[in-house]
Amino acid sequence: MRIAAFLERLREAGGVVTLDGEGAVRCLGNPDVVTPEVRTAVEQHAGAFRVFVERERAATLASTTTRSHGWCERCGRVVWVGTGGERLPDGQLVCGDCVAPWDIEAGSVPVEEPECPGVGWKDPGGPVPPHGS
Numbered sequence: 001m002r003i004a005a006f007l008e009r010l011r012e013a014g015g016v017v018t019l020d021g022e023g024a025v026r027c028l029g030n031p032d033v034v035t036p037e038v039r040t041a042v043e044q045h046a047g048a049f050r051v052f053v054e055r056e057r058a059a060t061l062a063s064t065t066t067r068s069h070g071w072c073e074r075c076g077r078v079v080w081v082g083t084g085g086e087r088l089p090d091g092q093l094v095c096g097d098c099v100a101p102w103d104i105e106a107g108s109v110p111v112e113e114p115e116c117p118g119v120g121w122k123d124p125g126g127p128v129p130p131h132g133s
């Protein structure tokens with residue numbers, strides 16, 4: 001089995017193979033795509049998938065100077081600084097595309113500091129200037 005081709009097809013169909021916090025391989029996505037057969041295939045080749053995904057991540061990071069927070073627990077993509085990632089109450093990192101209204105209700109917090117010091121949680125204590133001034 002060629003992992004690159006397998007992953008490409010899986011991703012085009014809406015599935016993803018990612019690694020959890022302990023480095024275990026996980027197969028996620030639409031149940032129509034991520035069938036028990038697909039999960040079994042991924043589990044049987046978990047070691048190879050882990051190596052592939054880790055290499056892919058390293059290559060992604062090496063190709064840019066943009067900082068990242070890590071990887072989205074849901075879609076496996078890199079969560080770049082400035083893309084609105086959130087940290088869920090259980091510690092999982094999700095990207096701006098995957099964070100849902102109910103995650104925010106449950107208490108997820110943005111992983112980024114406000115762009116302007118003094119705005120938001122770094123309250124300087126003084127009057128807040130109106131926008132656009």
Ligand SMILES: [Zn+2]
Pocket residue numbers: 072073074075076077094095096097098099
């Ligand atoms: Zn995501």
